[in-house]
Amino acid sequence: MCTDCGCSITEHQKTHQHLQDNPQLNDKKTIDVITKILDKNDHEAGHNREHFNAHNVMCINLMSSPGSGKTALLEGLADLADFNFGVIEGDLETNRDADRLKAKDIQAHQIQTGSACHLDAFMVHKALHHMDLDAMDVCFVENVGNLVCPASYDVGSHLNIVLVSIPEGEDKIAKYPVMFRQADLILFTKTDLLPYFEYDMEAEKAMARKLKPNVDILEVSTKDEASMKKVANWIKFKMEMR
Amino acid sequence: MHEYSIVQSLLDSCEEYAQANDAINVTKVVVKIGVMSGVEPDLLQTAFNTFKEHTMCEEAEFVINIQPILIKCNACEQESTLSKNEYGCPICQGVDVDILDGEEMYLMQLELE
Ligand SMILES: Nc1nc2c(ncn2[C@@H]2O[C@H](COP(=O)(O)OP(=O)(O)OP(=O)(O)O)[C@@H](O)[C@H]2O)c(=O)[nH]1
Ligand SMILES: [Mg+2]
Ligand SMILES: [Zn+2]
Ligand SMILES: [Zn+2]
Numbered sequence: 618m619c620t621d622c623g624c625s626i627t628e629h630q631k632t633h634q635h636l637q638d639n640p641q642l643n644d645k646k647t648i649d650v651i652t653k654i655l656d657k658n659d660h661e662a663g664h665n666r667e668h669f670n671a672h673n674v675m676c677i678n679l680m681s682s683p684g685s686g687k688t689a690l691l692e693g694l695a696d697l698a699d700f701n702f703g704v705i706e707g708d709l710e711t712n713r714d715a716d717r718l719k720a721k722d723i724q725a726h727q728i729q730t731g732s733a734c735h736l737d738a739f740m741v742h743k744a745l746h747h748m749d750l751d752a753m754d755v756c757f758v759e760n761v762g763n764l765v766c767p768a769s770y771d772v773g774s775h776l777n778i779v780l781v782s783i784p785e786g787e788d789k790i791a792k793y794p795v796m797f798r799q800a801d802l803i804l805f806t807k808t809d810l811l812p813y814f815e816y817d818m819e820a821e822k823a824m825a826r827k828l829k830p831n832v833d834i835l836e837v838s839t840k841d842e843a844s845m846k847k848v849a850n851w852i853k854f855k856m857e858m859r
Numbered sequence: 860m861h862e863y864s865i866v867q868s869l870l871d872s873c874e875e876y877a878q879a880n881d882a883i884n885v886t887k888v889v890v891k892i893g894v895m896s897g898v899e900p901d902l903l904q905t906a907f908n909t910f911k912e913h914t915m916c917e918e919a920e921f922v923i924n925i926q927p928i929l930i931k932c933n934a935c936e937q938e939s940t941l942s943k944n945e946y947g948c949p950i951c952q953g954v955d956v957d958i959l960d961g962e963e964m965y966l967m968q969l970e971l972e
Contacts, residue, residue, distance in 0.1 A: 644972055645886060645970055645971065645972045646880070646882075646970070646971055646972075647887075647968060647969070647970045647971075648876065648880060648968065648969050648971065649967065649968050650872075650876055650966050650967065650968065650969055651965060651966070651967055652872055652965065652966045653963060653964065653965055653966075654865055654868055654869050654872070654890065654964045654965060654966055655865065655868055655964070656868075656872065657868060657871075658868070733864065734860060734861060735861055737864070765861070765897065766860070766861035766897070768897045769861055769865070769896065769897035769898065769964075770861070791944075794895065794944045795895050795896070795897040796897075798895060798944075798946075798962075827944070827945045827946065827947075828944055828945070828946060829946060830946060830947065830954035831954075
């Protein structure tokens with residue numbers, strides 16, 4: 618049982634380890650350990666998921682480059698989603714994104730990471746204790762804008778949405794495969810700008826499906842309410858599947 | 860540059876294992892880094908060299924074994940190593956595959972004294 622908050626995850630399973638005595642060197646020994654390097658983060662992430670599950674909340678980790686439209690998507694969902702949600706915001710500095718959501722009457726808690734280029738499960742756990750999970754159906758984690766580092770850290774989400782905006786240009790999926798491989802849903806954002814950019818949408822989608830054959834894909838623009846509604850529907854559908 | 864925080868986690872684990880085994884020094888650290896784990900081996904090496912100072916790993920040799928993506932196809936039941944980031948079976952072109960290795964990073968082995 619978690620001594621911090623009483624959730625029911627048991628302590629770390631001790632990883633199997635066994636000794637091999639090295640006959641040549643009498644005071645050295647080699648041990649096989651086979652432990653995930655981010656073992657402690659993964660454990661904490663499991664623990665966060667327990668919190669969400671205990672409150673019947675689905676957690677979605679939003680990841681993208683800086684400025685791809687994560688906060689704009691959440692602002693849009695505030696106007697049309699038929700589920701309640703809260704947001705844990707991660708940025709290096711400022712409370713601006715949390716303030717933008719609070720202005721829309723969305724419960725939001727800002728984490729300022731200082732120099733950390735990603736959120737980890739420990740940061741999200743701390744933030745969780747500031748959130749009223751009973752007042753929401755979905756908790757979004759808006760990760761630090763970065764297509765590299767957040768991909769390696771499980772924060773305890775049930776689903777990952779990765780956004781890529783048209784002005785970022787082609788080949789983002791091919792260049793950042795680890796991130797897009799983590800996606801349950803890829804959102805191509807700012808599609809209202811397609812007329813102004815060289816962007817082969819079909820080629821990008823084909824790339825995404827090579828990397829992750831079963832990934833879901835939607836195109837969105839904040840200027841097109843129907844496209845935003847599709848995102849809300851996808852989330853609603855996933856909620857019903859849990 | 861999350862390689863720095865990854866190395867911090869790695870050094871913590873090494874110290875825990877060393878202490879649990881009553882060792883005074885770690886002389887070798889072997890890790891397995893999946894090509895799709897999101898970690899850049901060169902940056903990891905640099906981060907390790909920077910942060911090992913004043914830890915039990917100060918003198919340790921750091922060995923990084925790179926692990927390609929290993930899949931098992933659920934259609935033809937063959938295991939394959941992927942040479943491109945295309946997650947399908949190179950033998951039967953099926954896309955229902957299990958990922959066996961290559962997306963994680965592990966501490967594998969320690970040499971202690
Ligand atoms: N034209 C257009 N602009 C958009 C759209 N979505 C977002 N933007 C603009 O893109 C800019 C960045 O959007 P944000 O929502 O702040 O992006 P973000 O991903 O939250 O950024 P960080 O949190 O800093 O990583 C803002 O000026 C938005 O108005 C869209 O669909 N169409
Ligand atoms: Mg934002
Ligand atoms: Zn807890
Ligand atoms: Zn096959």
